[in-house]
Amino acid sequence: VRGEAWGPGAEWLLDRLPELLGASDAPEAFVPRHRVVATALHRRPGLRLTRTGLVLESLIPSVLEQKVTTDEAYRAWRLLVRKFGEPAPGPAADGRLWVMPAPRTWALIPSWEWHRAGVDNKRASTILRAVRVAARMEEAVRMAPAEAQARLEVVPGIGPWTSAETVQRSHGAADAVTVGDLHLPGIVGWALAGDREADDCVMLELLEPYAGQRHRAARLILLSGRVPARRAPKMPRWDIGGL
Structure with missing residues (x-):
């Protein structure tokens, strides 16, 4: 891989390029315990968990994804970064x-701009609380994943x-399972036990044989395409920016 970089972070980025490409990951440590995972x-075979070394860059998009559809979260992220960030x-x-905007810039975004981007007050307030302690958040990258969480x-x-969604990216955390997700427990339950009604407790029990590598196992299950058939319409989109 050959890399080129520009701007104030160029040297930092090139130094971290191997980890961004998964060089610090250890996929050989993973042992599949189920046929669907082995397949x-x-x-x-090239799946690697990357490590960005940046906390807020993963934390803020993860907060935007709380309780909304992926499309809504991506739209909010795009609008806010393009309006308040800088051209690369x-x-x-x-x-x-x-x-992405600097922490101080996030802190100065007016309330109506969050509203126009479709971000409710609860998510906006969470981001504002996080950027006020941005240095403490970024310190977490030097901690073990569990301590960082x-x-x-x-x-x-x-x-x-x-x-969990944050440290999976900032730390390349192979064992950080996403609990509290609307769909993941049912997908893991269906793939490993034919149980589409599985909750977090059942999911964690099914993933126990992969202790230390549970996030990697879940990623492989998602990549397998073995998901239960949909029984209900998708979550409706709510554009609060138009209210």
């Missing part, structure tokens, strides 16, 4: 790539779901 691993440096950016969950509005 997914065989079909995706370098010739390849060409006005299409943007840099505990650090993040000190901030009101950040629970196990959000902290």
Whole structure:
């Protein structure tokens, strides 16, 4: 892999490029215990968990994803970053790539701009509380994943779901299971035991043979495509920005 970078963070980025590509991951430590997982691993031999080394960059999008559809969260992220971030440096950016706002910039976003982006007050307030202690949040990258999750969950509005989604990316945490998810327990339960009604407790019990690698196992299950048939319509989208 050959990398080029521009701007104030260029040297930092190139130093971290191997970890961004999963060089610090250890996929060889994973031993599949179920046929569906073994098949997914065989079909995706290059799967690696990356480590960004950046907490807020993963934390803020994860907060935006709380209790809404993925499309709504992506839209909010896109609108806020394009309005309050900066164009990325370098010739390849060409006005299409943007840099996430600095913590102080997030803290100064007016309430009506959150509303226009479709972000309710609860999620906006959580992000504002997190960016006020941005340095403490970023310190978590030097902690073990479990300790980092505990650090993040000190901030009101950040629970196990959000902290797990964050350290999966910032730390490349192979064992950080996303609990509290609307769909994941049923998908894991269906793939491993034919139980589409599985809850978090059942999911964690089914993933116990993968202790230390439970997030990787869940990722492989998602990549297997073995999901239960939908029984209800998708969650409706609510554009609060139009209210």
